[in-house]
Amino acid sequence: MANSPMRVAAIGDLHVQEDSVAPYRELFTEIANHADVLLLCGDLTNFGKETEAQILAEDIKSCTIPVLGVLGNHDYECGCPEKVCSILHDAGMIVLDEQAHEIDGVGFAGVKGFLGGFGRGELAPFGEPIVKAFVDETMKEARKLENQLRSLRTERSVTVLHYSPVIGTLEGEPAEIFQYLGAQRLAEPIDRFDHVKAVVHGHAHHGSYEGRTPLGKPVYNVAQFVVKPLFGRPYALIEV
Numbered sequence: 001m002a003n004s005p006m007r008v009a010a011i012g013d014l015h016v017q018e019d020s021v022a023p024y025r026e027l028f029t030e031i032a033n034h035a036d037v038l039l040l041c042g043d044l045t046n047f048g049k050e051t052e053a054q055i056l057a058e059d060i061k062s063c064t065i066p067v068l069g070v071l072g073n074h075d076y077e078c079g080c081p082e083k084v085c086s087i088l089h090d091a092g093m094i095v096l097d098e099q100a101h102e103i104d105g106v107g108f109a110g111v112k113g114f115l116g117g118f119g120r121g122e123l124a125p126f127g128e129p130i131v132k133a134f135v136d137e138t139m140k141e142a143r144k145l146e147n148q149l150r151s152l153r154t155e156r157s158v159t160v161l162h163y164s165p166v167i168g169t170l171e172g173e174p175a176e177i178f179q180y181l182g183a184q185r186l187a188e189p190i191d192r193f194d195h196v197k198a199v200v201h202g203h204a205h206h207g208s209y210e211g212r213t214p215l216g217k218p219v220y221n222v223a224q225f226v227v228k229p230l231f232g233r234p235y236a237l238i239e240v
């Protein structure tokens with residue numbers, strides 16, 4: 001139904017290893033009983049190995065609700081993120097990166113995101129080419145997100161990231177590494193579009209569950225290591 005609330009489950013940092021046996025099969029079944037859509041917020045595999053992706057792919061195939069999500073930095077470690085992506089795509093997961101997706105009147109936009117820092121700690125594109133390239137990578141991710149958000153015609157949408165767009169959900173991590181956990185530049189497109197009702201991300205395993213964008217939109221760190229101690233289950237449930 002286009003106007004009724006959608007129940008969205010979200011979990012980040014699955015870190016599937018190649019010796020795991022159906023690691024998320026039961027959990028995905030449980031989630032399907034409580035939610036309409038499942039969002040996976042990156043670090044789906046531990047090292048970005050094809051074998052790890054194939055193990056998760058089997059669990060995704062068994063999930064009876066739509067699965068959407070983004071990759072994380074760990075999914076790049078072996079240098080074959082395209083392969084990881086295609087294995088998960090073939091299993092039925094909608095991997096968000098270039099194109100937004102719509103389900104029952106709710107839009108979903110997502111990118112992995114990148115590092116870059118916040119406030120005074122934000123890295124500026126100045127000096128050496130490698131510094132400019134680094135900042136450019138963050139801007140490229142923000143731009144891809146903006147293009148997806150602009151393409152949506154829905155009244156409600158959820159943004160899916162791996163890196164954090166705000167500092168609020170990083171509280172609990174050492175302040176010295178905040179700039180490696182996310183980038184303020186990712187929050188700019190989010191705050192530009194009224195239809196964004198919630199943001200979910202992972203990556204900050206020791207961060208906090210809830211934060212806000214500068215304009216007050218709710219941001220949830222759904223890294224399973226953050227969510228489990230709070231709710232006794234490793235996934236978040238939100239309504240949009």
Ligand SMILES: [Fe+2]
Binds near residue numbers: 015072074205
């Ligand atoms: Fe992680």
Ligand SMILES: [Fe+2]
Binds near residue numbers: 072074162202203204
């Ligand atoms: Fe990560």
